[in-house]
Amino acid sequence: MLETLIENEQYNIGYLCTTRQCELGRAEHTAMRWVAADGERKDFTYRDLDGLSNRFANVLKNLGFSPGDVFFTFLPKTPEQFSTFLGSLKAQVITGTLFSNFGEEAILDRVGDAKAKGIITKKSYLKKINRVRDRMPALQYVILVDGEEHQSPDVLSYTQLMDAASPEFSTPPTPPDTPSILHYTSGSTGKSKGVLHAHRSVLMQHQTARDILQLTPEEIYWCTADQGWVTGTSYGIIGPWSVGVTQVHYGGQYDAQAWFHLLEQEGVTIWYTAPTALRMLMREDPALYRRFDLSRLKYIFSVGEPLNPEVIHWARKVLHHDIYDTWWQTETGAIMIANRPGLEIRPGSMGLPVAGVEPAIVSDSGEMLPGKEQGNLCLKPGWPSMFVTYWNNEEVYRQKFRNGFYFSGDTAYRDEDGYYWFMGRSDDVINTAGHLVSPFEVESALLEVDEVAESGVIGAPDDLLFEKVVAFISLRPPFEYSRELELKIRLHVSNKVSSFATPQEMIFVDSIPKNKSGKIMRRVLKARYLGTDAGDLSTLDI
Ligand code: 6R9
Numbered sequence: 001m002l003e004t005l006i007e008n009e010q011y012n013i014g015y016l017c018t019t020r021q022c023e024l025g026r027a028e029h030t031a032m033r034w035v036a037a038d039g040e041r042k043d044f045t046y047r048d049l050d051g052l053s054n055r056f057a058n059v060l061k062n063l064g065f066s067p068g069d070v071f072f073t074f075l076p077k078t079p080e081q082f083s084t085f086l087g088s089l090k091a092q093v094i095t096g097t098l099f100s101n102f103g104e105e106a107i108l109d110r111v112g113d114a115k116a117k118g119i120i121t122k123k124s125y126l127k128k129i130n131r132v133r134d135r136m137p138a139l140q141y142v143i144l145v146d147g148e149e150h151q152s153p154d155v156l157s158y159t160q161l162m163d164a165a166s167p168e169f170s171t172p173p174t175p176p177d178t179p180s181i182l183h184y185t186s187g188s189t190g191k192s193k194g195v196l197h198a199h200r201s202v203l204m205q206h207q208t209a210r211d212i213l214q215l216t217p218e219e220i221y222w223c224t225a226d227q228g229w230v231t232g233t234s235y236g237i238i239g240p241w242s243v244g245v246t247q248v249h250y251g252g253q254y255d256a257q258a259w260f261h262l263l264e265q266e267g268v269t270i271w272y273t274a275p276t277a278l279r280m281l282m283r284e285d286p287a288l289y290r291r292f293d294l295s296r297l298k299y300i301f302s303v304g305e306p307l308n309p310e311v312i313h314w315a316r317k318v319l320h321h322d323i324y325d326t327w328w329q330t331e332t333g334a335i336m337i338a339n340r341p342g343l344e345i346r347p348g349s350m351g352l353p354v355a356g357v358e359p360a361i362v363s364d365s366g367e368m369l370p371g372k373e374q375g376n377l378c379l380k381p382g383w384p385s386m387f388v389t390y391w392n393n394e395e396v397y398r399q400k401f402r403n404g405f406y407f408s409g410d411t412a413y414r415d416e417d418g419y420y421w422f423m424g425r426s427d428d429v430i431n432t433a434g435h436l437v438s439p440f441e442v443e444s445a446l447l448e449v450d451e452v453a454e455s456g457v458i459g460a461p462d463d464l465l466f467e468k469v470v471a472f473i474s475l476r477p478p479f480e481y482s483r484e485l486e487l488k489i490r491l492h493v494s495n496k497v498s499s500f501a502t503p504q505e506m507i508f509v510d511s512i513p514k515n516k517s518g519k520i521m522r523r524v525l526k527a528r529y530l531g532t533d534a535g536d537l538s539t540l541d542i
Contacts, residue, residue: 012174014090017241018050037252054169056087067092074121096182099228176200186438194391201385204334209239217244276433304434309347333385366403377412378405430459451479471503
């Protein structure tokens with residue numbers, strides 16, 4: 001099928017997911033079944049998606065966007081999320097997505113860092129952008145998806161722009177290395193980094209959508225991921241539509257009953273979700289699931305965090321299905337290691353490498369480790385969906401490579417049959433419900449609260465979320481702990497960063513352990529929290 005997808009060296013993702021699908025005979029095939037939170041449904045054919053994304057490509061062109069400019073979507077799940085993303089890519093504009101619960105600092109750190117020229121959002125989010133707009137001088141246009149009229153020369157109505165734009169757009173020839181998507185991801189130090197991808201990533205998203213997720217045009221597929229997360233773009237947009245599948249997209253929040261109703265009603269055959277959601281479903285009374293007919297469901301896949309064996313056992317017993325775990329990252333662009341139908345599942349293991357991917361377990365000094373030794377999970381560079389660089393941060397990009405390996409930041413081991421087993425992360429990044437949270441970003445937000453003198457943020461084990469965000473906080477005298485203060489701090493992080501970065505637990509302490517160079521010793525905080533030995537404390541300065 002790959003041979004038929006790419007023709008004349010045209011790698012444009014927007015084109016391949018829409019125009020090309022029409023050429024392949026799927027113009028009247030349903031590309032998206034949109035189900036709103038209130039249950040209202042609307043179907044979009046590939047022809048519809050092609051027309052809408054063409055119009056939006058023209059909107060950006062008419063506003064003066066050129067290839068290489070940056071544009072962001074800052075939307076909840078809405079049909080426009082998909083058509084504007086694809087349209088922007090058609091115009092060869094570098095396209096980023098943002099979680100709709102991002103606060104103003106999180107927006108500034110991404111939209112500002114990328115020097116984006118435009119953003120599409122909804123009226124109720126505008127105030128978050130406006131609070132930092134003067135610090136984003138490159139931002140020329142804000143498009144309001146629910147704005148009926150233009151508000152000013154730079155705050156524009158999507159409806160008006162779309163009405164004035166032609167549905168005809170000829171996607172420019174797009175060689176494989178043309179920059180495509182910019183996804184920000186958290187590191188343990190510094191601000192979040194923009195992971196830049198190229199249009200060539202579609203090769204691998206297409207291959208894995210077919211060979212791992214088993215997608216074909218006949219399947220009905222639902223990926224629960226938000227488009228702010230790489231899973232929501234690689235496997236909620238690109239991979240599946242490059243294969244010609246019908247995707248269900250749901251505008252509602254997590255709700256066990258609503259989700260199972262959706263699976264049944266839409267006849268979902270392939271479902272891609274995440275461990276936290278599965279663990280939440282596990283907490284429901286099993287009787288709930290007996291009320292739904294899931295006979296059309298064939299496969300369930302998972303990504304984002306370790307999938308505990310208990311979840312697999314539960315799904316076998318209650319849903320009568322296996323769950324196939326998949327491992328990858330924003331930087332890898334597509335699934336690298338996976339369980340898949342036809343392969344024995346070893347509960348707790350991430351599975352075997354995808355065809356063409358060469359993982360290795362490597363020591364800190366860059367030597368391949370033998371046998372079942374635990375070490376850094378690395379990849380041999382060169383897979384088609386490999387990121388291009390970190391935006392404006394070539395230095396950090398280079399640091400990710402050593403001795404001919406890409407260091408993922410995870411640790412793992414490989415068993416005698418080649419299955420990979422996740423052990424943890426080699427950095428301080430917190431994985432809470434599949435969201436990577438930078439302790440640095442949370443600490444910075446905490447320091448903005450007047451009463452806070454110092455803080456140190458760690459991830460601690462959590463039964464539901466895999467990890468929870470725990471903040472150690474010391475207060476400036478004469479301030480003292482109160483419930484009101486705790487609430488104030490919580491609200492501040494939620495407004496400035498995001499709701500998932502907001503500490504689940506706050507521990508008020510006299511001081512924060514730091515090393516001689518003033519760096520917060522998160523390792524010490526973690527050991528204190530877990531009641532374990534913190535190891536070598538010779539550099540500690542408290
Ligand atoms: C797609 C995505 C990447 C990090 C990754 C690892 C963790 C992802 C996992 C998993 C254990 C799995 N992770 N899949 N850990 N088992 N199957 O998640 O991208 O947001 O960049 O996160 O998530 O730590 O390094 P991203």
